[in-house]
Amino acid sequence: MSAPRLLPASTEHRDARPGNRVRRALVALIARLHRWAESGSAGSAVCTWSCLQGSVVPGPSEALFLPLGLSDPRRALRLAAWAALGAVVGGLIAYGIGRYAFDAVGRPLVSLFGIGPARWHSLEGLFHRRGAMLVLLSTVSPLSTKLICIGAGAFGVPFPAYLAALTLGRVGRFGVLGLVVRFAGDRLVARLERKLGRSIETVA
Template identity: 25%
Template sequence: MKLFGPLYDRCRVLAAHRHAPWYLGFVSTIESIFFPVPTDVMLAPMALANPKAWWRLGLLATLTSVLGGVIGYGLGYFAIEAVMPWIVRVGYDDTYARVQELFSQYGVWIMFVAAFTPIPFKVFTVAGGAAAMPLLPFVLASLVGRGIRFFLVAWVVAWGGPKVEPVFRRYIEIVGWVIAVLILGAIVWLNMRG
């Protein structure tokens, strides 16, 4: 099933659009709250289309992702009862319970790991608020984790340039499914820890 290739191609078209930074900011924000497609799918083609702006793109993705994380935190902190039916409907309820346990065990470190890795950051943002994690450590861990991830993606793509793009496009389907399997594996791992 071809899913990530067509998505990547669409993001490449959007990356060349004059409003591309707005699209990146929007995708990055909502990805930290509920959107299933990772920001990297939009960030990589934008860094390829404008390699000199890689650091600005990484910064934009980082800041808007943290903004989305703070919104997710607010949903968890102020409205977990209203958000819980959605968490159950999308099948994240067991994961949410495990994430709550991880917050109590590891605190701010689990937020950093969630921000950097391909595990579902959105679950951690809502759970961080519901667990009443202090906001400043939440924001700092998100900022550092997301920053390292997005600056690294933008830099690698900008550095590799057009010579890497055909290779990247050729393997995007594999990379996308590997990330999906990693996310699934993280969910299974979290469920097995309970």
């Protein structure tokens, strides 16, 4: 009987890497929330994901809103409102982490972005000068809103200005996405199905 074939070390330990564990956990979380949404609680599932993503969980903010909205464009605006609500609450949690729990929670989250203590403290002046503007830009750009919100709390961006910028940005972002999905969702789905050559409902 031949000896069992050993996998290369790189393959054997690939799934043990922290990054892979985070990705698997993220996919499992989204899948669980999607099942929750399909059970009839789409709004609360979208709100929950947006809150988690806006505070401590990595991942795209539209991961739940877009597929659920495209599956039924008529409810896209309602889902967008839920997504915006959850994202604002998540941003408030992130602000609280920066203000009251930076050393215990905020610093480890910041380190995930490859930002060391020296680089982080060098941003203090920028937050003091343009904190609210940074928050607003982060909601509509590739900047990490979670990281910016933690920084806003850690560096003492005034709360009223912070809340106004966060709310304006999040409502604007999801409002525009909701309008696009509501009025162009059917065409987007039809185009995608033509490219796939099958119904999008059959795609796992």
